Amino acid sequence: MTLVQRLHNIPAVNQSPALRAFVTAAWLGWQIESNWARPFLFAVYVIARPISSVLILVIMYSVITNGATGEPIFAFIYFGNALYILVNSVVTGVSWAVIEDREHYRVAKQIYTAPMNTYAYLLGRGVARLIIGSVSVLITLTFGVLAFRIPLDINVLLFLAATIFGLASLSALGVILGAVTMQTARLQTDLGSLVSGGLYLFTGAIFPLDVLPSWLQPVGYLFPVTYWLEVTRRALLGAHAARFPTFAAFSDWGLIGVLALMTALLWLASGWVYSAALRRSKEEGLIDIETNF
Amino acid sequence: MSNPLAIETQDVRRIYKIRGPKTKGEPTTRVALDGVDLQVKRGELFGLLGPNGAGKTTLIKILATLLLPSSGTARVDGFDVVRDTEEVKRRISMVSGGETSGYGLLTVEESLWMFARFYGLENKVAKDRIAAMAQIMGLEERMRAKISDLSTGLRQKMNFIRGFVTDPNVVFLDEPTLGLDVQAARDVRGFVRQWMDDHPDRTLLLTTHYMAEADEMCDRLAIIDSGKLLVCDTPANLKRSLQTEAVFNLKVAPLGAKPKDGDLLEAVPGVSRVNVADVNGHTELALTLRAEDALPEVLAYLTRRGSSLIALEKREPTLEDVFIKVTGRRLDQAADAEKAAE
Amino acid sequence: MAALEKDIIRSQERVKKLHGFALFWAVVWARAYPRIIGALRQKSWLFFETVFPLMGVIGYIYVYRSVNAPQEYIGFVVLGGAMTAFWLNVLWSMASQLYWDKEDGNLEIYVLCPAPMMAILIGMAIGGMLMSATRAAVIIIVCSLAFGVVYNVGSIPLLIAVFLLTMTALYGMGMMFASVFLASGREAWHLANLMQEPIYLVSGFYFPVKALGALVATAASIVPLTLGMDGMRQLLFPSEQATGLMPVELEVVLLILLGVLFIGGAYFALRKLEQIGRREGRLIERRR
Numbered sequence: 001m002t003l004v005q006r007l008h009n010i011p012a013v014n015q016s017p018a019l020r021a022f023v024t025a026a027w028l029g030w031q032i033e034s035n036w037a038r039p040f041l042f043a044v045y046v047i048a049r050p051i052s053s054v055l056i057l058v059i060m061y062s063v064i065t066n067g068a069t070g071e072p073i074f075a076f077i078y079f080g081n082a083l084y085i086l087v088n089s090v091v092t093g094v095s096w097a098v099i100e101d102r103e104h105y106r107v108a109k110q111i112y113t114a115p116m117n118t119y120a121y122l123l124g125r126g127v128a129r130l131i132i133g134s135v136s137v138l139i140t141l142t143f144g145v146l147a148f149r150i151p152l153d154i155n156v157l158l159f160l161a162a163t164i165f166g167l168a169s170l171s172a173l174g175v176i177l178g179a180v181t182m183q184t185a186r187l188q189t190d191l192g193s194l195v196s197g198g199l200y201l202f203t204g205a206i207f208p209l210d211v212l213p214s215w216l217q218p219v220g221y222l223f224p225v226t227y228w229l230e231v232t233r234r235a236l237l238g239a240h241a242a243r244f245p246t247f248a249a250f251s252d253w254g255l256i257g258v259l260a261l262m263t264a265l266l267w268l269a270s271g272w273v274y275s276a277a278l279r280r281s282k283e284e285g286l287i288d289i290e291t292n293f
Numbered sequence: 294m295s296n297p298l299a300i301e302t303q304d305v306r307r308i309y310k311i312r313g314p315k316t317k318g319e320p321t322t323r324v325a326l327d328g329v330d331l332q333v334k335r336g337e338l339f340g341l342l343g344p345n346g347a348g349k350t351t352l353i354k355i356l357a358t359l360l361l362p363s364s365g366t367a368r369v370d371g372f373d374v375v376r377d378t379e380e381v382k383r384r385i386s387m388v389s390g391g392e393t394s395g396y397g398l399l400t401v402e403e404s405l406w407m408f409a410r411f412y413g414l415e416n417k418v419a420k421d422r423i424a425a426m427a428q429i430m431g432l433e434e435r436m437r438a439k440i441s442d443l444s445t446g447l448r449q450k451m452n453f454i455r456g457f458v459t460d461p462n463v464v465f466l467d468e469p470t471l472g473l474d475v476q477a478a479r480d481v482r483g484f485v486r487q488w489m490d491d492h493p494d495r496t497l498l499l500t501t502h503y504m505a506e507a508d509e510m511c512d513r514l515a516i517i518d519s520g521k522l523l524v525c526d527t528p529a530n531l532k533r534s535l536q537t538e539a540v541f542n543l544k545v546a547p548l549g550a551k552p553k554d555g556d557l558l559e560a561v562p563g564v565s566r567v568n569v570a571d572v573n574g575h576t577e578l579a580l581t582l583r584a585e586d587a588l589p590e591v592l593a594y595l596t597r598r599g600s601s602l603i604a605l606e607k608r609e610p611t612l613e614d615v616f617i618k619v620t621g622r623r624l625d626q627a628a629d630a631e632k633a634a635e
Numbered sequence: 636m637a638a639l640e641k642d643i644i645r646s647q648e649r650v651k652k653l654h655g656f657a658l659f660w661a662v663v664w665a666r667a668y669p670r671i672i673g674a675l676r677q678k679s680w681l682f683f684e685t686v687f688p689l690m691g692v693i694g695y696i697y698v699y700r701s702v703n704a705p706q707e708y709i710g711f712v713v714l715g716g717a718m719t720a721f722w723l724n725v726l727w728s729m730a731s732q733l734y735w736d737k738e739d740g741n742l743e744i745y746v747l748c749p750a751p752m753m754a755i756l757i758g759m760a761i762g763g764m765l766m767s768a769t770r771a772a773v774i775i776i777v778c779s780l781a782f783g784v785v786y787n788v789g790s791i792p793l794l795i796a797v798f799l800l801t802m803t804a805l806y807g808m809g810m811m812f813a814s815v816f817l818a819s820g821r822e823a824w825h826l827a828n829l830m831q832e833p834i835y836l837v838s839g840f841y842f843p844v845k846a847l848g849a850l851v852a853t854a855a856s857i858v859p860l861t862l863g864m865d866g867m868r869q870l871l872f873p874s875e876q877a878t879g880l881m882p883v884e885l886e887v888v889l890l891i892l893l894g895v896l897f898i899g900g901a902y903f904a905l906r907k908l909e910q911i912g913r914r915e916g917r918l919i920e921r922r923r
Binding site for chain 3: 040041044045048049050052053055056057059060061062063064065073077103104183184185191194195197198199200201202205206207208211212290291
């Protein structure tokens with residue numbers, strides 16, 4: 001019996017509506033996504049996509065620098081991009097679940113009338129992709145370390161703290177985008193992918209924030225992802241992590257503090273945005289809208 | 294127009310592969326149609342009556358070019374559905390119950406226009422005919438609504454407009470009133486009947502599992518069960534075939550445990566057929582007797598079984614009785630059996 | 636007036652219907668219509684589908700800035716970033732669209748009606764292309780102005796020819812994929828996913844494809860965007876012609892061949908799809 005099954009078998013009476021919704025949604029998401037464990041799909045999602053996206057940057061970098069992969073900026077770009085896979089996975093997982101439930105499985109009505117916490121449900125639906133994304137990150141990082149000899153210097157405690165707050169903030173962001181998705185038509189690509197692609201620009205994932213014009217840099221400070229990427233790089237690369245002026249003044253745990261605070265704020269915001277979106281969906285009759293064109 | 298037959302099938306069989314994991318010995322195929330011979334004349338409103346899973350939709354799909362028969366031949370409006378697909382497509386249309394086709398962001402008017410263009414209607418002709426059909430179906434007020442905002446009934450009316458606006462020679466209606474309320478179903482049936490009256494050279498094949506609908510609408514009908522056409526005639530003739538017999542509905546106190554074969558109600562002299570159903574704490578018997586004077590024997594039998602008569606009604610035979618005669622089951626029991634088999 | 640309107644339906648006079656090319660053309664525009672009107676009606680896409688991708692492209696521009704790349708490379712990214720709009724459109728709104736149409740019950744009607752399936756797909760392509768062209772134009776205009784990209788176009792007609800040939804071959808590919816994806820059921824998602832980032836990589840969306848080595852770049856040329864972008868970059872930035880994979884004239888010839896290959900392939904794939912659908916009784920009907 002898998003862990004998810006075991007969790008799912010906890011008697012319902014012992015579960016709060018939120019926990020029940022979360023566990024059931026995680027189980028459902030896993031059932032939908034778990035075929036990724038097949039070799040072909042594993043190759044697609046866990047290897048081909050992430051490695052390709054990181055190789056694009058490696059080649060862009062190498063074309064200009066003649067392959068100077070030993071520079072700190074290379075490790076900065078590589079690790080930032082590898083970690084960013086998780087942003088895409090989590091954020092996309094939730095917003096895609098909204099579309100999938102509404103327009104593919106057409107179960108939106110049943111979900112929003114069930115006596116459960118639908119906020120927790122949405123969070124749960126993101127879990128499967130989070131797990132898949134985590135495996136991708138691991139493989140991409142390992143590839144980088146082996147292929148480009150990126151030196152590791154891991155601070156486990158710092159890494160764990162960064163991961164906990166990072167994932168929490170990503171999940172909250174996912175729910176916010178899920179809430180927005182509830183209001184919109186099915187776009188060509190899902191909102192999660194679009195936003196995570198756009199945030200590439202501001203979060204210092206693939207270039208130091210200092211490269212941005214000074215008037216744009218503050219936008220990056222508004223996103224917890226920025227702090228999460230910075231502190232995780234430090235936790236994994238140690239002294240090898242490139243320190244650019246932007247965050248040089250912050251200590252590692254200072255960054256964790258900022259990340260924790262911002263995560264808390266984002267959670268509050270996600271709860272508010274979600275209830276507002278749900279209310280508006282009910283007012284406008286958008287819960288089970290069909291938007292194909 | 295020389296061919297008087299609008300639909301003609303010869304020995305049509307259709308076998309589906311059963312997908313998914315199977316235990317050892319489980320069948321790998323399912324026979325959906327088992328040698329269907331059907332002839333529908335031009336101008337007829339022909340009904341296919343049968344429980345869910347009987348093969349009605351499979352037959353319609355074959356006739357509408359959506360599915361190939363495993364063997365046998367089928368012609369629609371004089372053209373072979375396998376060889377002359379394009380010719381058949383130009384002459385037919387199909388509307389199914391519970392259909393959700395269309396693009397949610399389009400209005401009713403736009404969606405209908407798009408489909409009319411797919412059938413080759415000229416722009417203005419399409420718009421005029423859509424407006425006229427909307428009026429007939431009582432949908433003109435909602436033409437600018439998005440299709441995702443329509444109720445089930447209105448959505449089905451929209452589907453009907455889509456089906457008829459293209460001026461088809463042969464229309465296939467697959468359970469067209471499924472899920473509709475009484476009024477919407479009545480509107481739809483009224484429209485179909487009127488259309489057939491206005492266009493005596495067109496043909497309509499209707500599948501349904503509603504007895505009353507088949508009885509009310511069809512010029513002729515066939516009963517289909519387990520992929521086989523069992524009988525085919527006008528509703529009146531089918532019912533008349535039972536009129537040498539007497540049909541009673543009996544409501545009795547519960548009969549209790551089933552006795553041995555020799556002691557069954559069917560064994561009572563004069564009893565032709567009986568169907569037993571337990572409903573709300575009593576038992577209902579649909580009884581067909583070879584002659585009315587067999588009734589006292591039946592009542593005596595019930596007394597011997599410890600039951601008693603609650604109500605008795607003599608009635609005219611219905612298509613339900615015809616169905617019981619040819620299949621040995623009631624329509625709802627047949628549906629349950631099909632469901633259990635799936 | 637009301638009675639007169641109803642008489643159109645009650646009349647026994649047969650309705651004249653379009654055939655052949657007239658039907659084909661009518662179907663193309665009938666299918667393009669929902670795409671265009673749907674986009675206009677759902678304005679949020681304009682924001683989501685242009686602003687965020689624009690930000691992503693700018694992100695890549697800053698990667699080059701952070702390593703002090705020559706200005707032409709910024710131009711390479713702008714062009715590649717703009718072309719992602721078409722690639723995503725082909726993957727997610729062409730290749731996967733028949734799958735969604737199946738889900739909505741439209742595919743059954745497409746197969747049932749006398750409209751040529753190719754016309755339906757071309758309509759879908761034209762409708763989708765307009766949305767993508769908007770996104771691409773926004774990326775090119777904003778990035779070119781903001782980052783001072785200078786284009787030195789030698790031959791405008793050749794540039795237009797390369798672009799149009801690329802689009803024809805690319806959307807032909809999309810049409811072919813539509814059937815292939817449908818035949819593979821829900822796996823369609825995975826195929827589309829497989830082709831997103833990996834094609835960004837091997838087709839050289841953000842760098843000259845020659846950097847991948849002649850072998851990989853030539854193999855990647857099966858995707859029309861590889862040759863199309865390489866050709867357009869050579870024409871837009873003559874100073875970086877050395878980064879080109881092969882002469883533009885040769886690329887034009889290859890793009891024509893790809894166009895014929897994919898459109899022909901689409902035609903046969905659709906016929907095959909209809910055959911399989913009718914034989915097996917699935918593919919075209921909604922199941923979940």
